[in-house]
Amino acid sequence: MRFGARRRRGERVKAEGIAYGSEPFTQDNMQINFRRGGRGFYFKDPNGHSLELLTK
Numbered sequence: 735m736r737f738g739a740r741r742r743r744g745e746r747v748k749a750e751g752i753a754y755g756s757e758p759f760t761q762d763n764m765q766i767n768f769r770r771g772g773r774g775f776y777f778k779d780p781n782g783h784s785l786e787l788l789t790k
Contacts, residue, residue, distance in 0.1 A: 738775060744773075
């Protein structure tokens, strides 16, 4: 998946008001992590499963 597609998915999560977070155990702090030269965040799908969205 290209970076632009990932960025659009992240924007969609924000626009839908879905809680997200920078760490697996803080999925609601509304922050993005910047580890290893990329960006990423965690959130839960409608069924309660944890998902991770990363770049790079």
